[in-house]
Amino acid sequence: MDTLPEELLINIFSYLPLNCIISLSLSCKRFCEIINCSHELLKVLTVKFSKETANYEWIGSRSYTNVTILEDGMENFLENQKFLRDSLTKLTVFDKSLRLSTFLDVLRCSANLKELEIKENSDDSINSTVHQLPSLKLDKIKVKGELKSLKLLKNCQTRHLHVYWSSKVSQQSHHLAEFLINQTNLEVLILENFSDFSFLFPQNLLHKVQFKLKKLSIRSCSCFYVIKLKNFLDLHIDSLTHIELDSYGHRESELLKSFKNLKILKFGTEFLNICGSKPIRFFIPQPILNLHNDVLDFEVLPQIRVLEVKHWNKNFINYFNYFPNIEELTINGTKSEFYVDVDGFSELKLLTISAKKLTRKLIIPKSCRFLRIFIGGQLKTVDDCDIIRRKN
Incomplete structure (x- = not known):
């Protein structure tokens, strides 16, 4: 590679994804020299990879021994304003692999940036008040690590915020509170790995919350x-309209009673993917099946149209009266022998059951038009009169 002419190398590299080209600058001395001195190369790459760069992730890693090469290569992009202004829509930053000043300069030039992710950033210079971004409107911000990273984003507006807190230091919580107070259009908030919320939204700041x-x-x-x-x-x-919780008990039941417009309610660490205008769903994981009957008594349940039970338990049949308007019912009890009474669901249209064995004949309501019944791994139909009968 050392003997190849620069023009040929540029043509070769123009067929590679942009993130591979940046990685090459870490391992190839010749290419490192080219990318650090030839701005023509950057222009070629931007033109050649206009589609790829639209979702380009700027990635640095602590595993690299010479991160300054990567930084120098990235700083050349600052001189290619067209790339930053027109192409960069998603940016991911890892730890200290990029100088903070370079990171901020890139963001200031990225007019079409939509998604920003900061992972494990622990740069002490974040505490400097001069290091703040200009006003940016983003679709999504994700921060993993220390909450002081949010101080950088004080002037940013976003619709979607995902915060994964890898530190147990509660003193940093005010960074999140201050960031939220400045938001006006926030619609989605995901909080992960928090140990306590009591200090997150102090009473004296609640009146400043502007988003819904x-x-x-x-x-x-x-x-x-x-x-x-x-x-x-x-x-x-x-x-x-959409709430997801890891667990569910009496406290959560009381907490959610007032939400009249709640459409999607999910409990458990396994979350369903719900897209578009799907019917209202309610997901029951295993832990909830051991709760007392009165725990589930809150007003949103009659609105539920789709019920999915991931782990069957014989006690769950006691809860069916909480779902009078079910249109789609899915029960996964592949390893269980059980009986389920579904003829009381007058609105039921689709029934899916997986079981080892049914202990009694399954009676299907008249309204049900679609069946997927798997007993012992075999598909059954209404013609199997020994186990299935349609209600007269």
Whole structure:
């Protein structure tokens, strides 16, 4: 490669994905020299890879021994304003592999940036008040690591915020609170790995909240502290339509009673993918099946149209009266022998059951037009009169 002419190398590299080209600058001395001195190369790459660069992720890693080469290569992009202005829509930054000043300069030039992700950023220079971004409107921001990264984004507006807190230092929580107070269009908030919420939304700051959430997801968090969010959630009673919680108990039941417009309610660490205008869904994981009957008693349940039970338990049949308007029912009990009474669902249209064995004949309501019944791994139909009968 050392003997090849520069023009030929540029043509060769123009057929590679842009992230591979940046990686090459770490391992190929000749290419490192080219990318650091030839701005013509950058112009060629930008033109050749206009489609690829639209979703380009700027990635650095602590595993590289010489990150300054990567930084020098990236700084050349600052001189190619067209690339930053027209092509860069998604940016991912890892730890200290990129100088903070370079990172900020790139963002200032990225007019079409839609998604920003900061992972494990622990740069002490973040604490400097001069290092703040200009006003940016983003579709999505994801921060993993220390919450002080949010200080950089003080002037940013976003519709979707995902925060994964890998530190247990509660003193950093004010960075998240301050960021949220400045938001006006936030619709989706995902909080992951938080150990406590009691300090996150102090009472004296609640009146400053300007946005109205549509979706709230709380993952891998202590369920005991979810109730601490009550005052914050009360601000979004009329707007929240989608809530995800890791666990469910009496505290959560009381917390959610007031949400009249709730359409999607999911419990458990396994979340369903719901897209478009799907019917209302309610997902029941294994832990909820051991709860007392009165725990499930809140007003949103009659709205549920789609019920999916991932792990069958014989006690769950006691809860069917909470779902009078079910149109689609899915029960996965592949390893279980059980009987399920579904003839009471007058609106049922689709029934899917997986079981090892049915202990009694399955009676199907008249309204049900679509069946997927798997017993012992074999598909059954209404013609199998020994186990299935349609209600007269």
